[in-house]
Amino acid sequence: MSSSKPAWSERELPAFFRRWRTDWKDEDLSPGNYLDFEGGLRFVLAAAWLFCPETVEYRGCVFLKERFSQGTVDDWFTNLGDDRRRIEGVANHVELWDVFGNTALADDDQLGEELPQLALALGECWQGVLSARYPDREITVEVSDEEDGSYGPTVTFWTSPAISTFG
Known part of the structure; x- marks a missing residue:
């Protein structure tokens, strides 16, 4: 992979998320649901410094x-x-x-x-x-x-x- 203009257009859900969704037996769950269920707010707040440095x-x-x-x-x-x-x-x-x-x-x-x-x-x-x-x-x-x-x-x-x- 090499790109000078980053473009994340073909997203693939991460393996851990797909397993989590399958464990919940609900394929409609989104990454946003994962953040809410798994207490992700702490991690998202810290990640803000990575994504918006x-x-x-x-x-x-x-x-x-x-x-x-x-x-x-x-x-x-x-x-x-x-x-x-x-x-x-x-x-x-x-x-x-x-x-x-x-x-x-x-x-x-x-x-x-x-x-x-x-x-x-x-x-x-x-x-x-x-x-x-x-x-x-x-x-x-x-x-x-x-x-x-x-x-x-x-x-x-x-x-x-x-x-x-x-x-």
């Missing part, structure tokens, strides 16, 4: 606040010159395997197999949130899943000044 602006760039370190970004400017696209792309790079490092990804729930879909959903959210938050910038969100499996599903973004058609 806080950002900071520094040296003409936009960075995820949670991952931002002024010293590290300054080092990237030293190493990459004024290549803001690469600096933002590297600094904002989120590997989902790392986000869920304490979660068993290879158990019966097959959660590791669900991460590519989560990456696409996350990418779409970031695209919308960042575009609304920074209307004067072109936002590029990249979702990828390396073929060799070295990083797993990843999401990153970079910005550039918006190009006006009105000169």
Whole structure:
């Protein structure tokens, strides 16, 4: 999977959810029902920071606040010159395997197999949130899943000044 414009159009319900719905003997149950039945509000509230992240602006760039370190970004400017696209792309790079490092990804729930879909959903959210938050910038969100499996599903973004058609 690789996409520069994330699009999560062919959703497949996660295996754990399908089993849960079957256990309840009600195929009409939705993911929203699962959140309500399983006390999901705590998790959804925490997930808001993942799907709608806080950002900071520094040296003409936009960075995820949670991952931002002024010293590290300054080092990237030293190493990459004024290549803001690469600096933002590297600094904002989120590997989902790392986000869920304490979660068993290879158990019966097959959660590791669900991460590519989560990456696409996350990418779409970031695209919308960042575009609304920074209307004067072109936002590029990249979702990828390396073929060799070295990083797993990843999401990153970079910005550039918006190009006006009105000169």
